[in-house]
Structure formats: structure tokens, C-alpha cells
Amino acid sequence: MTIAAPRLYRLLAVLFCWLSTQGPALSADPLARAALQSQETLYAGQQILVDVDVLVPNYFLQSPQFPAIDIPGAIVTLDDGRALNLNETIDGTPYSGIRRTYIIVPQAAGDFTLPPVPITFGYAAVPPQATRGEVTLPPLRFTVRSAPGTAGDSPGVVAAKVSVSQELDQDPAQLKAGDTLVRTVTVRAEGLRAMMIPEPDFTAPQGIRLYRQDPSLSEETDRNGQSIAGLRKDVASYLFQDAGNYVLPAVTVSWFDPASAKTQSATAPAVSVTVSAAAALSPALAPPAPEPQRDAFDWLHLALIGGIVLLTASALWVAASGLSRLEAWWQERRSKERQSEPAFFRQVEQACKSGRDDAIARALDAWSRKAGAMPLEFWLGRFADAETKQGYQAWQRTRYASQEASQPLGAGLLLPGLKKAREAWLTQGAEAPGRKPALLPLNPTMP
Secondary structure, three states, X not given: OOOHHHHHHHHHHHHHHHHHHHHHHHHOOOEEEEEEOOOOOEEOOOOEEEEEEEEEEXXXXXXXXXXXXXXXXXXXXXXXXXXXXXXXXXXXXXXXEEEEEEEEXXXXXXXXXXXXXXXXXXXXXXXXXXXEEEEEOOOOEEEEEOOOOOOOOOOOOEOOEEEEEXXXXXXXXXXXXXXXEEEEEEEEEEOOOHHHOOOOOOOOOOXXXXXXXXXXXXEEEOOOOOEEEEEEEEEEEEEEOOOEEEXXXXXXXXXXXXXXXXEEEEXXXXXXXXXXXXXXXXXXXXXXXXXXXXXXXXXXXXXXXXXXXXXXHHHHHHHHHHHHHHHHHHHHHHHHHHOOHHHHHHXXXXXXXXXXXXXXXXXXXXXXXXXOOOOHHHHHHHHOOHHHHHHHHHHHHHHHOOOOOOOOOOHHHHXXXXXXXXXXXXXXXXXXXXXXXXXXXXXXXXX
């Protein structure tokens, strides 16, 4: 018993040391968090931005799939801007993260909660193995108040700033009866999507016909693709049938500013129009001139001209038909060349020379799909040399790792190996036609 006790103590010590080294890796799990961008009072009709972060230990192998969410009583969209990459250290463990922003516009006052929808992704839990991950959207809760001055079911316009401008297609003081004046009114609302800008009120004085076109909606974005302001453009045409003086009413848009908690308004000024009577048409009629004496008609001359015209038209038709066939053949040939495997590989060469990782990734993905070399890593395992395979794996880690590599890989070091691997692939493909590629399934199952 005294001899076995020291052995048992040593075994427990070794087990404790192993658990202490493996503990952080085993306890590091993916996580999700949600936060409001604004900490001020929120109002119905206001564009509320919610940042959702998904973080994983090590790095992502498949981007998170942020789902569309539904919140009763609110309009929810996912911001079209680019995702934000994050790098953090939590409890001594490095995490990589991706942030996307949801835009929520409540239609009424009340309490709102994010639904517990799943977000799926792939990450390297134990590099370089791929692991399927899933987190649940945190149940973030926020309260929305009614903006002052709103009534009924309409939430009103809640924005940081609203401006209204107008353009006229001609001078309104120089119109004549029967003319049309085109009035273009543009509403710009900061912090509000274009689809949430209400329809401006166009009215016409009595005796004027008003014709409206469908509005044009667009978004003003920053360099990251995130919306700064919504733009709504309305075009109205006024038809003045009678002479006189008219006034087109001003176009006013009122909005509530949540920062100052005040209601403000922006106006396109009224337009004064002067319409004069149209000039009466009184053409002077001259007496008819006597008909000149006509010579006898020359039928032979007419037949000769007709024959020449017919021959010319036939020659032009033959030439046009030949040119059309030649052009169609040339276009078909160019199209085949642009969609060929060598053309896609030339794009890979150009991307590698540019040195931009995103361009290289897109070009490699397009070429591998066109050549049937999917997945590319297994294709390289068959046809590339060891240096090229190691270089590709290092490049992948540099793109997706949470920490920068100590020696970033230059794109010029990867291109020569790719060329050699492609030449080997083309040579083996020519020597063994009809062979089946030994590639894994396109979508491998993650553990």
C-alpha cells in the first residue's frame, strides 16, 4: 500500500497538469451578443440600429448566416453594408468575431424583444478541423415611446435631419396656355430609410390638371455601404389650359428630432406661375399657282432606275447578312473564350499580381468552380508540390486567423506553384481522358 500511494499521487499530478492545459480550449465556446447603438430615448418611427456580434475561438471557416427576423409591430431589415471583423481576448482566449447590424423601425410605442433565432456558422474549434457552430440571438429588450405630435396609427417621421428641395423644368413666368410645368421635389432624411419617408402632399389650384409619376427611392451610403440618409424623389406635372396667374402650394414635411426632442419642418416654397394666352393661328392663304406643263412620262428611264435600285438593295442585303453571320460567329467565339478555363486562370494571375486577398479569393473560387477543382485544398493536395500546399494553407490562416501571421505570405509566392499544379493537372487530364476526379463532396459534413 505504501508503494502504490506514490504512483497514484504522480498519476493524479500528471492528470491535473493535462487538464489545466486543456481547460481553456475545452471551455472556449462560440457566443453571441446584441447591443443598441443609441442609448437615448427611442421613439416610434425612429430607425433603431442593433449591432449583433458572433464570436468564436480561433477563426471562422464559414461566415455566420444572419437570418431575417420578425418582430410584431416593427419593420426589420438587415443592413446592406459590409460586415465588421472583430478580434478580442475573453478570459485569456483569443476570439474572432463578425458584426452585422439590424435596422428596426417600430410602428407604435411599446416594449420590443429580439426573437431567439439561431445563427449558424463554421469555425476551427481545433485547427485546422472544421466544426459546425450555432448560437442564439440574444433576447435584447428595449422600450419605445410615442413621438410628440403623432396621432392615430401613423408613427410620423422621426429622423436626425430632413431637407426638401425642388426643381422646375422651365421658367414659371413664361408659360402659355396649354403648356406643362414639371415640378421635381426631393426629400432627404438622415437616419431614415427611403421607404419610410411619407408621400409629400401635392395639390393643384382649380382649373389645373395634376399628373404624378411613381416616386424614386434611393439610399445615400458611406464608403462601407452603410446607409446615411434616405432619398425620395417625386415628380408632378401641372397642365395649364387657361391663361391667368396661379400659385402652386408649398410642399412641407414635418419630422420629430429625437436628439432635441422637438418637432421641426422643412418646406419647398410655393411657386408663382404666370400663363399668357396662346397666339392665335391666322395663316395667309395665297392663290393656287397654275399647274406647270408636264412632259410625257419616260417609262424606260423609270425601269432602268428601278433595276439599279433593286440590284443595289440585293447587294446590301447580301453584305448585311454576311456581316451579321460573321458578327454572330465572332461573338460566340469571344463568349466561349471568356468562359473558358484558361480565361478564369488568367483572372487568378491578375489577382495574385494585384496582391489583394479578397480579389485572390474570388478569382480562385471562380476558377476552381469552372475547372471542377473543388475543394481547392484537396486539388492542391493531388497536383501541387509541398511548398505550394504549405503556402496556400498559410495564406488561408492569414485571411481568417484572429491574430496576424508573423510573416504574411506574398501573393507572388503562391502563383508559380499554382501554375505548376495546373500544368500537372492538364497533363494528367490529357493522358487519362474520362478519369473521375478523386475529390471530396462539395459540402462536407462538419462534426
